[in-house]
Amino acid sequence: MPGIVALVLSLQLIGEVLVRLISVPVPGPVIGMLLLVGVLGLRGGPPDPLSRLAGTLLGHLSLLFIPAGVGVISYLGLLADRWLAIAVTVVASTLISLLATALTLRHLLRRRDTERS
Incomplete structure (x- = not known):
């Protein structure tokens, strides 16, 4: 190891x-x-x-995740000032990730079905 x-x-x-x-x-x-x-x-x-x-x-x-949590607490004032931008970024990146996952899954399922037939 x-x-x-x-x-x-x-x-x-x-x-x-x-x-x-x-x-x-x-x-x-x-x-x-x-x-x-x-x-x-x-x-x-x-x-x-x-x-x-x-x-x-x-x-x-x-x-x-403890160091990341400590970092968030340390910069809470800065984050509070920019909460809207952070929220929009989190929602947008989540939606992009979901879309990318769905498109990838659809592509892989089609390819699998093509290989089976």
């Missing part, structure tokens, strides 16, 4: 370095996770230690 943790952290570090080198407005860990998806795609799936690590992290997922 330490090797898998090192792999995940290394990919996150590579993501951070890439973000700083090419100045894209995307968090480094997001790039790192995309790299991990690429590695897993080339490999054909996750190894067992990575699956166990993912299960462990998901088991403690609520703890990972």
Whole structure:
């Protein structure tokens, strides 16, 4: 398991370095996770230690929200001043996500039906 943790952290570090080198407005860990998806795609799936690590992290997922909650409380005054913009952004991004999910599902179901016939 330490090797898998090192792999995940290394990919996150590579993501951070890439973000700083090419100045894209995307968090480094997001790039790192995309790299991990690429590695897993080339490999054909996750190894067992990575699956166990993912299960462990998901088991403690609520703890990972504590820093975000503290950040929200720290900036409550700023957030209160911009509540309408935040609410509109949350609703719009939720609707866009729902639409993207629905379109993706429809496409995949049509493709599956075409392959069956």
